[in-house]
Amino acid sequence: MNENYKSGFVALIGRPNVGKSTLMNHLIGQKIAITSKKPQTTRNRIQTVYTSPEGQVVFLDTPGIHKAKNKLGEYMVQVAERTLKEVDVILWLVEPTTFVGAGERRIAQQLQELHLPVILIINKVDTVEKGEILQAIDVYRRLYEFDEIIPISALRNRNTGDIMNCIFKYLPYGPQYYDEDTVTDQPVRQIAAEIIREKSLHALDAEIPHGIAVAIDRMKDRGSGNLIDIDATIICEKDSHKGIIIGKQGAMLKKIGSNARYELEKMLDSKVNLKLWVKVKRDWRDSDFLIKNFGYDK
Numbered sequence: 001m002n003e004n005y006k007s008g009f010v011a012l013i014g015r016p017n018v019g020k021s022t023l024m025n026h027l028i029g030q031k032i033a034i035t036s037k038k039p040q041t042t043r044n045r046i047q048t049v050y051t052s053p054e055g056q057v058v059f060l061d062t063p064g065i066h067k068a069k070n071k072l073g074e075y076m077v078q079v080a081e082r083t084l085k086e087v088d089v090i091l092w093l094v095e096p097t098t099f100v101g102a103g104e105r106r107i108a109q110q111l112q113e114l115h116l117p118v119i120l121i122i123n124k125v126d127t128v129e130k131g132e133i134l135q136a137i138d139v140y141r142r143l144y145e146f147d148e149i150i151p152i153s154a155l156r157n158r159n160t161g162d163i164m165n166c167i168f169k170y171l172p173y174g175p176q177y178y179d180e181d182t183v184t185d186q187p188v189r190q191i192a193a194e195i196i197r198e199k200s201l202h203a204l205d206a207e208i209p210h211g212i213a214v215a216i217d218r219m220k221d222r223g224s225g226n227l228i229d230i231d232a233t234i235i236c237e238k239d240s241h242k243g244i245i246i247g248k249q250g251a252m253l254k255k256i257g258s259n260a261r262y263e264l265e266k267m268l269d270s271k272v273n274l275k276l277w278v279k280v281k282r283d284w285r286d287s288d289f290l291i292k293n294f295g296y297d298k
């Protein structure tokens with residue numbers, strides 16, 4: 001065990017579209033390219049893992065921190081807020097504007113209570129003049145006492161290298177938590193599966209939902225940043241259930257699909273092309289393998 005090894009959890013927070021995904025891809029991009037993805041369905045909130053000889057950084061995304069428009073949203077905010085209590089460093093991404101809204105004040109207030117290192121990342125500096133960056137820094141300095149402020153362009157990959165050094169500066173010494181080849185576990189898939197399950201539950205008779213599970217077969221961003229293809233299978237225990245889930249001329253499945261798509265688009269901040277299938281797998285609830293596979297603990 002290397003006693004200089006550092007490790008810990010880093011939460012990425014910020015409004016949708018400030019560039020969190022773009023930045024994360026840059027921070028770990030090379031790693032993804034040279035290693036295979038390894039799903040870890042039971043580790044709930046991990047997004048991506050960066051491993052180097054210096055240490056290991058586990059990045060956690062917190063999608064719902066700003067807005068809770070429904071119950072699922074509330075749940076996600078709770079998860080986000082709990083996440084913040086469990087991390088070692090917080091990366092807060094903002095755009096180079098001087099606008100600070102209620103959402104930002106609320107985050108600042110929460111951070112105040114946590115006593116954690118907070119790094120402010122001012123992203124998209126390629127879109128403004130230098131003067132505006134300085135003004136933004138000034139405004140955010142008054143909002144919160146940040147440990148570091150780093151202006152970057154995630155898109156142009158400008159200054160992004162400074163972020164990793166900065167994270168390691170604040171990480172505690174610790175063990176390597178995950179295998180070197182663990183890069184991501186895509187927990188968003190689990191939330192997506194739960195949304196589809198919830199919509200099925202609402203649409204179907206009381207008896208059937210207990211016997212269903214949802215597996216996400218494919219979830220892929222088309223790269224443009226605003227269309228995600230999701231293929232999912234609703235698994236049930238009996239042929240008769242399959243018929244009910246599909247419905248007359250597919251009407252039930254269509255209803256489940258359109259309700260789920262609506263929620264998925266809100267959650268992912270993107271258009272979603274959702275395709276649903278129904279499959280019978282007798283006694284799946286007794287199969288540890290399948291249960292784990294569907295993302296449930298027990």
Ligand code: GDP
Pocket residue numbers: 014015016017018019020021022023123124125126127152153154155156225269
């Ligand atoms: P997220 O919702 O916070 O994960 O944001 P994304 O990473 O999906 O980025 C949202 C949009 O902002 C995409 O169109 C990106 O290409 C764009 N974007 C991200 N970083 C930058 C940047 O540094 N400069 C500019 N001009 N655009 C950026």
Ligand code: K
Pocket residue numbers: 016017225269
């Ligand atoms: K986005």
Ligand code: MG
Pocket residue numbers: 017020021022
């Ligand atoms: Mg994103």
